[in-house]
Amino acid sequence: MTSEFAALQAIGWPLAAGETWPAGAPDWQQAWRDLMAAHPQSRPARVVEQHRSGYVVADGPDQTFPVESLPEWQRPSGFRKGTVTIEQRPGVGDWLLVESRKAVALLPRHSTIKRAAAGEHYQQQLIAANVDTVFVVCGLDADFNPRRIERYLLLVRGGGVEPVVVLTKADQTQDVSDALAALVELAAQEVAVRAVNAKDAQSILTLAPWLQPGRTAVLVGSSGAGKSTLTNTLLGVERMKTSAVRESDSRGRHTTTYRALIPLPSGACLIDTPGMRELKPTGEEDVAENFSDVEALAEQCKFRDCRHEREPGCVVRAAIEAGKLDPQRFANYLKLRDEVAGAAGRLANRRAQKADEKVQGKAPNKYGKR
Template sequence: MAAHPGAAPARVVEQHRSGYIVATGPGDGVAVESLPEWQRPPGYRRGTVAPDDRPAVGDWVLVEDGRRIVALLPRRSAIKRGAAGEHYRQQLIAANVDVAFVVCGLDGDFNPRRIERYLLLVQGAGVQPVVVLTKADLPGADAAAAHAALAAIQALGVPAVAVNAKDAAAVEALSPWLRPGDTAVLVGSSGAGKSTLTNTLLGVDRMKTAAVREHDARGRHTTTHRALIPLPSGACLIDTPGMRELKPTGEEELADGGFADIEALAAECRFRDCAHDREPGCAVRAAIARGELDEGRFLNYLKLGGEVAAASERLASRLADRPGAKVHAPRPRKHDRGPG
């Protein structure tokens, strides 16, 4: 702040292509200009800035003259994903978050493998995840079966809460993670009930909602941009558009996806380079044979492991292209280490 004595701190509450809305308190949002050209980091061509170097919803910034961002303050957490496309890029989802509500409907939207993918991104950012199972009021919703399907990740300390997102009394179950000063972010696919949940927590219908398609339980994007909203509890909530593609950045560890138990099993295999296929002494395959490890979950572990390894290589290549970069080799992951 010493470099900008006349600037005031503010928090980014909305992000648009043309700029940002920032606030210094509840209900006082003001439009400001984005970071000036001279502040873009060295090594980038004019007009290109890495997403990590741009403010995102939840960020704290310094604003000068009430209209221009002049500095991005250090983050304590940042949830990111790999952006779609051929070239490696990262997309910030939210910054300075304490808890992420991974929202999944108890209808055709329920997908434990997708939840594990969200956990990989969320816990990799150092953020506490809470799985929120919405639509518990629907006929045929089986919360007990969903909890059973998520038993392995719950055993690793990830809470799962089933709610009727339209019922304020039911949504009270989320209050332990919405204390004054806390910031929570809602992530999940379109139609999962994020906007309905936001409206119930606010006590007013602020966010637009829409029905999902009956044949596949898919929703349309009713939330079109990320926004930070103050709640009556004193917490802040960031609502996000539905995300259908969740690519890792290459910075994650597989244990963050709720796979710490599989990692522990892999460490017990006879061979350190065990591929968990037909090798003798494979502790992972033995656990599957005993019914102690779900094979679908294990296959997702392998799939995500391959994606993380590939993204890590792309990240290292991208960093190596920066002028003067000193690139360290990606850390070997437990699933791809050679013999010890």
């Protein structure tokens, strides 16, 4: 049993051999314990790859195998859009209970990274589950965009995960200090920022505090930002395919085509993800947490409902005019605030619709049974 737990720990299992969760443990830990007791013949395994045809799971760093999924996780032909929610269907990073290579239960998540899916209907898309750290990767070339970093942070921090901004290609520019200055507001929010050469193992040692044994980190960022290069350097081998970026705009092709969880030599796990071009909020994000500097200024305005345009006594406009608040950061704050509010409305409507469908499904037929 000791060797089994050691293998599980190498892919992020939170307990060592012989350890038990203490009284008063978080709800997810108690739910794990109860589910494992209900399935005594099962063993834990972690989803390391998710494909259209099913899942690949692991019960150790070098032990992967496909599993059959439960019927409620499958999407039958002609399924109604939104029938299978991300709460019901596993994703990379999830823990399953497995018996005879069949998944029998999905263990509750302690953290999630998700976004709203593209399309007219409201849906959420899971990026990764049960992670401790999100590395928001951005290249120090034409890919560098503080406003996009702010958008990533908005989505990440809503999932209960610690964000770290990783600026790659530090060896290709003389403007590292300028980039760090452009992100100075993040320091006040206790968001770590690290500039690295993703090809240099010595340079990325600065990320070691977030890659300790038992920890799980996920890489997010646009195509060409250097996520796969960073993964290869952390592994010490060329496992992930990489390609050159376009010189015109530093954009890369999608060399990573699916999410994959990879054990690292440090004892941590890393989830590499395809580049994401569309980052729509789910409506569950906290804009105030991500723009605490703007919110603090707004509280000092003369009018409670100040729109921060031309109102007398507007502290926000004064800060912009005095050079104390980046006008582009403020414009992004307004944009994201409106997007989150709109998504929250769609989420509320979706939940109300599902609740109504559930009530109607339970309502007795007024004409009696046929």
